[in-house]
Amino acid sequence: MKITLKDGSVKEYAQAMSVIDIANDISEGLGRAACAGEVNGEVVDLRTVIEEDSTLSILTFNDEAGKAAYRHTCSHVLAEAVKRLYPDAKLAIGPSIDTGFYYDFEHESFSREDLDKIEAEMKKVIKENAAIERFTMPREEAIKFMEEKGEPYKVELIRDLPEDAIISFYSQGDFVDLCAGPHLMKTGAIKAFKLISSSGAYWRGKSENQMLARIYGTAYTKKDELAAYLEHLEDIKKRDHNKLGREMEIFTTVDVIGQGLPLLMPNGVIMLQELQRWIEDEETKRGYVRTKTPLMAKSDLYKISGHWDHYKDGMFVLGDEEKDDEVYALRPMTCPFQYYVYKNSQKSYRDLPLRYGETSTLFRNEDSGEMHGLTRVRQFTISEGHLIVRPDQMVDEFKGCLALAKYCLETLGVESDVTYHLSKWDPDNKAKYIGEPEVWEETEQHIRDILNELNIPFTEDVGEAAFYGPKVDINAKNVYGKEDTMITIQWDALLAEQFDMYYIDQNGDKVRPYIIHRTSMGCYERTLAWLIEHYAGLFPTWLCAEQVRVLPISEKYADYAAKVEAELKDNGIRCTVDNRSEKIGFKIRDARLKRVPYLLVVGQKEEEEGKVSVRSRYLGDEGQKDLEVFIDDICKEIRKKEIREIQVEESEGNKN
RNA sequence: GCUGAUAUGGCACAGUCGGUAGCGCACCUCAUUGGUAGUGAGGAGGUCACGGGUUCGAUUCCCGUUAUCAGCUCCA
Numbered sequence: 230m231k232i233t234l235k236d237g238s239v240k241e242y243a244q245a246m247s248v249i250d251i252a253n254d255i256s257e258g259l260g261r262a263a264c265a266g267e268v269n270g271e272v273v274d275l276r277t278v279i280e281e282d283s284t285l286s287i288l289t290f291n292d293e294a295g296k297a298a299y300r301h302t303c304s305h306v307l308a309e310a311v312k313r314l315y316p317d318a319k320l321a322i323g324p325s326i327d328t329g330f331y332y333d334f335e336h337e338s339f340s341r342e343d344l345d346k347i348e349a350e351m352k353k354v355i356k357e358n359a360a361i362e363r364f365t366m367p368r369e370e371a372i373k374f375m376e377e378k379g380e381p382y383k384v385e386l387i388r389d390l391p392e393d394a395i396i397s398f399y400s401q402g403d404f405v406d407l408c409a410g411p412h413l414m415k416t417g418a419i420k421a422f423k424l425i426s427s428s429g430a431y432w433r434g435k436s437e438n439q440m441l442a443r444i445y446g447t448a449y450t451k452k453d454e455l456a457a458y459l460e461h462l463e464d465i466k467k468r469d470h471n472k473l474g475r476e477m478e479i480f481t482t483v484d485v486i487g488q489g490l491p492l493l494m495p496n497g498v499i500m501l502q503e504l505q506r507w508i509e510d511e512e513t514k515r516g517y518v519r520t521k522t523p524l525m526a527k528s529d530l531y532k533i534s535g536h537w538d539h540y541k542d543g544m545f546v547l548g549d550e551e552k553d554d555e556v557y558a559l560r561p562m563t564c565p566f567q568y569y570v571y572k573n574s575q576k577s578y579r580d581l582p583l584r585y586g587e588t589s590t591l592f593r594n595e596d597s598g599e600m601h602g603l604t605r606v607r608q609f610t611i612s613e614g615h616l617i618v619r620p621d622q623m624v625d626e627f628k629g630c631l632a633l634a635k636y637c638l639e640t641l642g643v644e645s646d647v648t649y650h651l652s653k654w655d656p657d658n659k660a661k662y663i664g665e666p667e668v669w670e671e672t673e674q675h676i677r678d679i680l681n682e683l684n685i686p687f688t689e690d691v692g693e694a695a696f697y698g699p700k701v702d703i704n705a706k707n708v709y710g711k712e713d714t715m716i717t718i719q720w721d722a723l724l725a726e727q728f729d730m731y732y733i734d735q736n737g738d739k740v741r742p743y744i745i746h747r748t749s750m751g752c753y754e755r756t757l758a759w760l761i762e763h764y765a766g767l768f769p770t771w772l773c774a775e776q777v778r779v780l781p782i783s784e785k786y787a788d789y790a791a792k793v794e795a796e797l798k799d800n801g802i803r804c805t806v807d808n809r810s811e812k813i814g815f816k817i818r819d820a821r822l823k824r825v826p827y828l829l830v831v832g833q834k835e836e837e838e839g840k841v842s843v844r845s846r847y848l849g850d851e852g853q854k855d856l857e858v859f860i861d862d863i864c865k866e867i868r869k870k871e872i873r874e875i876q877v878e879e880s881e882g883n884k885n
Numbered sequence: 886g887c888u889g890a891u892a893u894g895g896c897a898c899a900g901u902c903g904g905u906a907g908c909g910c911a912c913c914u915c916a917u918u919g920g921u922a923g924u925g926a927g928g929a930g931g932u933c934a935c936g937g938g939u940u941c942g943a944u945u946c947c948c949g950u951u952a953u954c955a956g957c958u959c960c961a
Contacts, residue, residue, distance in 0.1 A: 338889050428956030429888025436958040440888050443956070471954085476896075484892095484934065484952040540961055561961085596886050596959060605960080661961090696961065714960090783918040810918070818922035832920060844921070 232279065235286040249275040249414060252287045261418075262450075263287045264295035265411040274411035276363050290450045300325035302361065302413040303422050303448040304332045309404035310350035311336070311444075320406065321382040321432060321441050327710065329425065329447025335382065336442045339427040344444065348424050358417030359402035363410060371396035375407065382432065383407045421455040422448035425462075465708040470761035471602030477766055477824070479757065480603060489600035489607030491754065496774040499803070500760070501753050503772055505588055508612050508637065508750045515633060517586040517614060522566035524590055528556045533728070534565045545592050545607075559592035564746060567615045568728045576732040581742060582618040582626050586749075589613040603758040604713055611752045616745040617730070623720070623743045628679055630718045630747045634703060637716070637750045643705065643763050647715065649685050650702040651676055652693030662696050664723045672720045673699045695746075697723045703751075708762045713755060719746040767846065770826045777804040778825045779841075780816045782832030784808065789836040793829060793860055800864040817844065829863065 232240045232251060240251065248268070252275070253260035266273045267286040272294045279285065288295030304323035307330070311318050315336055323332030339347070366374065368390060375383040386407060387396055399408045401416050413419075424446040432438040449455040466472060474480050479497035486492065493501060509519065525547065531537040536544065540561060548556040560566065567585045576583070590610045599605050618626045638644035654662045654669045662669070676699055680687050687701070694700060700719035704712045721744040725731070731739040750756055760768060770776050777797055781790040790806045797804040807816045813830065820828050829841040841863055 340889085426955060427889075430957045431887075434958075436887070440957075442888080445956080482952075488952070536961080543961070593960080598886060598888095598957085599959065601954090709955095780921090782920055785918065810916090812917095812919055812924060813921055814919090815923055816921090821922065828921085830921065834920085842921080 230280065231282045233282075233284040235284075245278050245280040247276055247278045248273060248285065248287070251279070251285060255287070259287055259289075262289040264289055264292070264413060265298040267292075267294065272411065274363060275414055277411075297325040298411045299413060299419070299450070300330040300448045301408075301411075302416070303419050303446065304330040305361075305399065305401065305404070305406055305408070305412065306351050306354050306416055306419060306422075307332050307347065307424070307444060307446060308334075308406060309354050309401060309416075310347050312404060313354075314346060314350055319382055320380050322386070323406075329445065331430075331443050331445045333430055333432070333441040333443045335439070338429065338442045339444060341427075344424040344427060347444070348422075351422065351424075354401075355416050355419050357402065358415050360415055361399055361401045361412050363397060363399050363412070365395045365397045368392060368394050368396055371398075371407070374398075378405070380407075419448055420450050421452045422446055423455060423459065468708050468762050468765040469602075470604070470707075470758035473766050474603060474758065474761050477761075479761065487607075488597060489595060489605065491603055491606060497757060499774040500757060500768070500772050504750060504753060504756065505612075507640075509586070509588065511633070511636070512584075512586045512612075512614070512749060515584070515629070516582075517584040520567055520570050520585050520587045522563065522570065522587060522589075523560070524592070525557045525559050526566070528558060530565055531558055535727070536561065543593050543595070545594050561591055561593045563587055563589040563591070563613045564615060564724070565728065568724075568730060571617050571730060572728070576617075576742075578619060578732055578734045578740070581732060582616055582622050584614065584616045584626075586612070586614040603754040604707065606754055609752050609754045612749045614747050614749065616747065617725075617742045618745065619732070619740075620722075620743050623722075623745075624675060624679060626745055627676070627718065627720065628683070630745055630749075631679065631683060631685070631701065633749050634716045634718065634747075638703070641750075641756070641760065642769065643759060646705045646759070646763060647703050648705075648712075649680065649687035650693065650704060651680065651687050651689045652695075652700045652702050653689055653691050654694040654699060655692035658692065661692075662694065664697070668722060669694075669699065672722060676701060676720060695719050695721075697721045700746075705759055707758070715751045715755060715759065716748050717746070717751075718748075721746055766824050767826075768824075770847075773824075773826055774803065775805055775823070775825050776802050777827040777829060778820045778823075779804065779806040779829045779831060780813060780820065781806070781808065782813050782830065784810060786831050786833070786836055790831050793831060793841060796860050797864060802864065827863070 230242050230245070232242065232246075234240065234255070240254070242251075246254075248266035249260060249263060252263040252266075263275055265288040266275060266277060267288055268277065268279060268283050270284075272288070286292075288298070290296050290299050301324065304325065308320055308323055311332070311334055312320070315334075317336070319335035321333035321335065323330065368387060371387050372384055375387060390396065396407065397409055398405055399410060399412050400406075424444055427442060427444045429440045430443040432441055447455070447458060449458065474497070477496060478494045479500070480491045480493050482491050513519075528537055528546075528550075531541075531544070544561050545559040546556060547558060550556050567587065570585060571583065588610060589612075590608065592608050595605060595607055600607070616626050616630070635644065638647060651673065653673050656666065656669075659666075677689075680701070690702075693702070698719055698721040700717055702714045703716040705715045706712050724744055725741045730742055730744075732742055734740045760772065779790045779793050779797075781787055787806075787808055790808070794804050794806050807820065809816070811819075817828060817830075826845055826847065828844040830844065831841055835841055839860065840858060841860060843858060843863060
């Protein structure tokens with residue numbers, strides 16, 4: 230039997246060999262580090278016996294699949310420790326995840342003290358270093374086996390497998406778990422782990438099911454790697470927008486105002502206003518016209534749109550249907566409002582495309598547990614728009630929307646954060662969608678072609694479409710790795726029918742237009758949160774509430790500082806003066822902690838020469854370098870930042 | 886919505902085994918007038934989230950409400 234290894238070398242064996250034996254044969258170190266194998270492209274257990282010519286890679290912790298096996302084994306160690314300490318706990322599932330692993334138990338929730346106890350027990354399990362062994366049995370026997378062990382969740386899992394399935398188990402000492410593997414050879418192979426947190430989680434991820442107690446943990450092969458990861462967890466808390474945004478007085482919340490209703494503070498509003506002016510002007514350049522439509526409407530409108538039947542729980546309804554003649558509701562979207570702008574007059578094919586934009590405030594009555602900082606709120610504002618187009622214009626207009634979205638991401642300097650998704654319908658769940666299957670397949674193919682043509686990498690997500698059509702979602706992860714949709718562009722060949730929208734074509738016939746629902750920059754609140762985390766509060770100058778702070782050496786130079794300030798303000802720069810009777814070192818420290826991008830120190834020398842000493846994070850060497858320049862020049866320099874360049878380019882330009 | 890945790894001056898935290906509270910930073914005043922990350926002295930500021938209960942007495946114990954956090958679910 231010939232085994233071709235990853236590096237191309239070939240090993241010959243006279244008899245069948247397991248993956249771990251081959252790894253040990255190659256080198257003792259590799260045998261120790263091995264977590265799984267990859268045979269002919271398929272990930273397998275270390276115990277898998279190879280009987281014929283194959284290609285083989287030994288997977289270690291440095292391979293994704295190897296890391297998963299390592300951490301999955303640690304989740305079994307966790308399960309064994311929990312069963313030892315709490316024999317009544319029932320086992321559910323315990324997979325590895327990106328950041329480590331978890332295990333779900335039917336048990337009352339675990340406190341931090343419980344986790345500490347469990348950690349200690351896990352260390353014992355690891356120290357005992359029991360051999361992990363794999364065995365199988367037929368389905369019926371496996372069900373009986375798990376019933377006898379009193380593990381109803383395992384029984385349910387096995388029952389979902391095909392009648393003829395061979396069920397695999399892994400044991401370590403007295404502990405046995407239903408598992409497909411792969412696993413390490415011994416529990417002692419786990420070198421560093423930590424239980425991170427515990428929380429509730431629904432059995433099989435369905436909210437109608439029982440809630441189980443989940444324990445999250447992580448595992449590494451080296452103690453210092455674990456320590457580095459734990460430190461990283463602490464570090465990301467510092468850029469969490471929900472903490473940093475409050476600290477920087479960008480937003481706050483008040484208990485008597487309510488959940489999901491953040492108050493934007495003056496610092497946040499400056500950022501918001503900059504974003505709004507910029508995107509509205511940009512859209513105008515790209516042929517958009519603007520609307521301003523009501524924030525509420527009678528229930529009649531939502532009855533036509535279908536929201537009254539399908540989305541009433543998500544809306545804030547004003548009034549009582551039983552008592553009042555008319556009931557109103559705050560709007561959860563802008564679509565029908567802009568449709569009525571379109572319908573105001575009869576449109577010709579010559580009028581299309583019509584691009585309507587609106588800086589649109591929406592209200593959605595999200596469930597109480599969903600609210601989070603600025604990313605999940607009950608009232609928010611989006612750069613919303615609807616394009617009413619002829620079918621033959623659809624592809625070009627869709628491309629235009631993508632181009633605008635890309636422009637926004639690039640200008641904000643966050644394009645590296647995002648992933649693109651083609652959100653498709655679910656052919657197995659037709660009830661959720663309107664329209665014919667052929668139309669869905671066709672429009673999805675159009676979008677696929679557009680994305681490919683623009684060389685945009687994307688994933689295809691089944692069942693993520695809007696009920697009226699497929700869409701492109703542009704998502705970004707927050708500091709904790711949780712993904713949110715930042716921008717969406719939706720293809721809608723169906724709603725025009727529902728709202729009886731039409732245009733008159735060349736032949737004088739009424740024709741249904743297509744509609745694109747889209748955002749350009751997305752939701753203002755969410756974008757703000759994203760920028761806070763992306764830049765850790767060190768925003769590009771054009772978004773900074775305070776762009777320049779003038780720091781007089783002493784009160785003797787207050788007049789000159791005022792003159793500098795006036796000149797900067799004349800140039801449209803947001804500038805303040807620190808006239809406190811503090812030492813210059815103190816003022817610099819304070820301004821830097823407040824993340825002001827430009828500090829202008831002025832004293833006797835500067836006043837005599839009509840100059841300022843600049844200190845800025847853009848000047849390299851972490852802003853330590855001073856630069857004496859004329860006020861005119863610094864205005865020019867800062868105004869340059871008003872061009873929405875990304876930060877890296879700014880600082881590059883600055884060095885010249 | 887579900888499971889759990891938390892709530893003490895603007896911020897970050899102590900503390901009270903039940904006898905109405907402190908530190909640091911920030912803030913204010915005075916002195917100091919300075920050259921690139923913390924000058925010194927003094928001062929003010931909290932009915933300990935809110936509402937009930939137990940108690941002679943509750944910030945502390947119990948219950949409820951609200952908000953915040955972690956996770957699940959949800960985001961048409």
